[in-house]
Amino acid sequence: MSEQHFDTVLVVDFGAQYAQLIARRVREAHVYSEIVPHTISAQELAARQPAGVIFSGGPKSVHVEGAPRIDPAVYDLGVPILGICYGAQLIALQLGGEVADTGRGEYGKTDLEVLNEGVLFGGQPARQQVWMSHFDSITQAPPGFETTAMTAAVPAAAFEDADRGVYGVQFHPEVVHTPHGQDILKHFLYDACDALPTWTMSSIIETSVEAIREQVGSGRAICGLSGGVDSAVAAALVHKAIGHQLTCVFVDTGLMRQGEGDQVVETFQRHQGMELIHVRAADRFFERLAGVTDPEEKRKAIGELFIRVFEDASGGIEDARFLVQGTLYPDVIESGTSEAARIKSHHNVGGLPEDMEFELVEPLRNLFKDEVRRVGEELGLPEEIVWRQPFPGPGLGVxxxxxxxxxxxxxxxxxxxxxxxxxxxxxxxxxxxxxxxxxxxxxxxxxxxxxxxxxxxxxxxxxxxxxxxxxxxxxxxxxxxxxxxxxxxxxxxxxxxxxxxxxxxxxxxxxxx
The missing domain is CATH 3.30.300.10 (GMP Synthetase; Chain A, domain 3)
Structure with missing residues (x-):
């Protein structure tokens, strides 16, 4: 999916468990976001032309050897920056403030006193509850910054230099335990970054349709339709873009949930009006999996055979050189990118053979699951498909x-x-x-x-x-x-x-x- 029509905020991941949550909260404010590694250079970051940057929290102290840093030149790009928890401490440290072990950390619900509304706290109560999770504390904001909030343990629980466009909060605005947290993020996005709230379901669909048409042109595409939410929404989106140029191939691997094979055929062939090829390939999959016990081997075996079955099924489809997949953003992150070590190979990311004959069309690659469901609803898919529980690509095989x-x-x-x-x-x-x-x-x-x-x-x-x-x-x-x-x-x-x-x-x- 092309995101060039949307203002983009980059979330710099410092190893926080909440980095993905920050990205989702930004999107809930209808601003597009992506996660990038803290090793990104200022030049690389500038090339992405972000409307703003958010530094995530992280598990380490800024003072320990090997603690993650950001390229200092990032502060000179003129791009608005918001630091959260570790991110705020890093800003304070790198720009001349003070971060110290006061012997008094804060964990859980904490009372915050707003000293000055500034940009982030506009229209909010002077006393509010926030969620803290830190041991080191920001004891002094950097020179030129104004301290806008404090707690009993943190003298500079929030600080900002609006002229420079740099902001920091010691607490976590992205979690539900900070009641005004989403408003704080919106102030940063709309007021500090001047980002437009155009990341909506209708705009996502419009942009995706345009990108699919540009990629596929007059060619033909096939979709690996499993009946799950991801492949269903991907198929509906591509069908909206190119109509009868799309043929859905349903490979019955024998590894589906009870009764799902019949339901897939009923839903997509009869009710959605899509061209559907039903391939009964259970015997081939059981034969390929005989004696295989290692989970990674199973995933890759299923993924490779899946593609081979597609290649067989597409033999009679003229110009079928595009393969539609329901790859999601968490799939990409977990399968290993520059932002994350590989946790496991997802069937639709890491299990594909290198000599695959298809060019991939992945219209959901930048979306989280909740966004996919909303897109599905917007496209008019039935509730029993849109709200079906996630099911792994390799099915019951894993x-x-x-x-x-x-x-x-x-x-x-x-x-x-x-x-x-x-x-x-x-x-x-x-x-x-x-x-x-x-x-x-x-x-x-x-x-x-x-x-x-x-x-x-x-x-x-x-x-x-x-x-x-x-x-x-x-x-x-x-x-x-x-x-x-x-x-x-x-x-x-x-x-x-x-x-x-x-x-x-x-x-x-x-x-x-």
């Missing part, structure tokens, strides 16, 4: 630990269907980011009908999240967990035990592989 076999897939499909059905009955679908079952590569001893059993356990995973970059395990009601356990053990042959995963992300990931 929810089966160890070798993938048809028998294991059948067990997991039945268990997973029960999990989703009970979550839906409990009216928790919109509250939970993902809820699913995992089949580990172990067996456990049990007793069923006075007989000893040696069968599979099922692990239930349910998390809450805003963008999949971080996630917390869902506190499901005990009676719901009891129903899940009872139904799975009684209704799914080969299962004698159910466990619930209470690991957050980090340290874990949402998926098990």
């Amino acid at each position: 929810r089966i630990i160890g070798e993938v076999t048809p028998e294991k897939v059948a067990i997991l499909q039945q268990a997973d269907a029960i999990v989703r059905e009970e979550i839906r009955k409990a009216d928790l679908e919109r509250d939970i980011w993902q809820a699913f079952a995992v089949l580990p590569d172990i067996r456990s001893v049990g007793v069923m009908g006075d007989e000893r059993t040696y069968a599979h356990p099922i692990i239930i995973r349910a998390v809450t999240s805003e963008d999949a970059m971080t996630a917390d395990w869902a506190r499901l009601p005990y009676d719901l967990l009891e129903r899940l356990s009872s139904r799975i053990i009684n209704e799914v042959p080969g299962v004698n035990r159910v466990a619930y995963d209470i690991t957050s992300k980090p340290p874990g990931t949402i998926e098990w592989e």
